[in-house]
Amino acid sequence: MAQSSIYQQVLDPAHRADPYPLYAELRKTPVTREDDGTYVVSTYDELFALLHDPRVSSDPRNQPGLADGTAAPDQGQPDHALSFINRDPPDHDRLRELAMRPFGPPNTPGRIDDMRPWLTEITTGLIDKFAGKNRVDIVDDFAYPLPVTAICQLLGVPLEDQPRFHQWADGLIETLDPGTGTVEQRARKRDQVHADLAEYFSHLVDSRTSQPGDDLLSGMLTDRGPHAPMSREDVLATAGLLLVAGHETTVNLITNGMLTLLRQPDVLDRLNHEPTLIITFVEELLRFEPPVQMRTNRATVADIDIAGTTIPKGSPLALMIAAGNRDPSRFADPDHFDPGRADNAHLSFFGGIHYCFGAPLARTEAQIALSELARRLVNPRLVADPPPYRPNPELRGPRHLLVEYDSVAPARKEAGAVR
Ligand code: HEM
Numbered sequence: 001m002a003q004s005s006i007y008q009q010v011l012d013p014a015h016r017a018d019p020y021p022l023y024a025e026l027r028k029t030p031v032t033r034e035d036d037g038t039y040v041v042s043t044y045d046e047l048f049a050l051l052h053d054p055r056v057s058s059d060p061r062n063q064p065g066l067a068d069g070t071a072a073p074d075q076g077q078p079d080h081a082l083s084f085i086n087r088d089p090p091d092h093d094r095l096r097e098l099a100m101r102p103f104g105p106p107n108t109p110g111r112i113d114d115m116r117p118w119l120t121e122i123t124t125g126l127i128d129k130f131a132g133k134n135r136v137d138i139v140d141d142f143a144y145p146l147p148v149t150a151i152c153q154l155l156g157v158p159l160e161d162q163p164r165f166h167q168w169a170d171g172l173i174e175t176l177d178p179g180t181g182t183v184e185q186r187a188r189k190r191d192q193v194h195a196d197l198a199e200y201f202s203h204l205v206d207s208r209t210s211q212p213g214d215d216l217l218s219g220m221l222t223d224r225g226p227h228a229p230m231s232r233e234d235v236l237a238t239a240g241l242l243l244v245a246g247h248e249t250t251v252n253l254i255t256n257g258m259l260t261l262l263r264q265p266d267v268l269d270r271l272n273h274e275p276t277l278i279i280t281f282v283e284e285l286l287r288f289e290p291p292v293q294m295r296t297n298r299a300t301v302a303d304i305d306i307a308g309t310t311i312p313k314g315s316p317l318a319l320m321i322a323a324g325n326r327d328p329s330r331f332a333d334p335d336h337f338d339p340g341r342a343d344n345a346h347l348s349f350f351g352g353i354h355y356c357f358g359a360p361l362a363r364t365e366a367q368i369a370l371s372e373l374a375r376r377l378v379n380p381r382l383v384a385d386p387p388p389y390r391p392n393p394e395l396r397g398p399r400h401l402l403v404e405y406d407s408v409a410p411a412r413k414e415a416g417a418v419r
Helices: 006-011 020-027 044-051 091-100 113-128 138-143 145-155 159-174 183-210 216-222 232-263 265-273 275-288 359-376
Strands: 031-033 039-041 135-137 295-300 304-306 309-311 316-319 402-404
Touching (some): 039 044, 044 316, 113 138, 113 145, 113 359, 135 138, 138 145, 145 159, 159 183, 159 232, 216 232, 232 275, 232 359, 265 275, 275 359
Antiparallel strands (some): 031 039, 135 402, 304 309
16 A cells, blocks of 8 residues: 655644644645645745745635635635635735724724733633633634634624524534534535625624624725725625634644643743743744644646646645744744744745734734733643544644633733733
């Protein structure tokens, strides 16, 4: 029997708890070709170059095998419109700019900072519920509810509708797990959730069009700046994209953060004594345990010469970001977790035109969540190491993270304490 390639081994769920030795093997040949024609790229400089290369397309219509124009299955947009993560310039740039204007500087500078007190309040409320127990699941009881609530708040989903969003987000994530049914069953479920989401957003768009609020959805609908207006279809596709792109990624960042802190109690202790360390801690976490480990959604639209190999036009790419983040030719002592690392240009939010739109929000959420968990759980311990992982090799994270503790310290009086 032919031996499976290193890339195939990375895809095998048996290696989910610790894929890093396989990434080190991959890096020995920066660009390799799989039997199905996929080019696997694993070194920092080559990844960086391809992320910035206009000859690389994110449009699924350029993916061999997805030539019918349907969207890649994990992107979360209704079938009738491709969201901008799946588009190339000039459409990508126009739609991203329209979505960016109500999201942050220079047009809406206070958007994320204004969410801090409110995010702290949600975090505090979730940790308050841990009191009176001595064991919780950080995934289900904490990391899950926080990002979906944040995205609802950002989009302007009314509080009373938010439980439905939690169900939809759970439903979408469930469909990524091969253990929950056949490919067809999962595709059907995903289509159903997308249809429910599209119907919900459609009503919300109607109500925000007639009565705009101070939220992102209203901002996209009422923008009169360059490239406006954004079509209703594109607003719907963008809303779906934000929910999917911003949810499981952030769940995994928070969960990986708690796992890392519990594996290294000295770092946890340092964080409690040096609260500003949280900024570089979260960056190092992103580098060390990236929630998006790899992406397979790109293809070349011209021949590209790289690292002594020619990747022919029309080839699917597997960009192994997590391998690049541990490349010793870019990072000193890359397998060491250094919470104060200064030179840390990791690739976890990618780079180039598709650089993560939600990075400022993800960072803020993780900073608040992890410093509050570190401060309030008294004598926290891991119940199982490694914890059970989801099988997904791209969005990698624990399915559960059981933690025991002695008690819960009281909440801080002031909100928005992490600055
Ligand atoms: C730790 C959390 C997160 C990580 C690691 C992460 C990572 C990424 C990565 C790697 C990409 C590039 C994907 C690609 O081009 O194929 C991306 C794009 C994107 N992310 Fe995030 N993300 C996170 C959180 C968020 C949040 C909270 C939001 C929404 C508020 C968000 C919204 C987006 C959007 C809209 C794009 C598409 C950008 C474009 O195509 O121009 N992300 N993210």
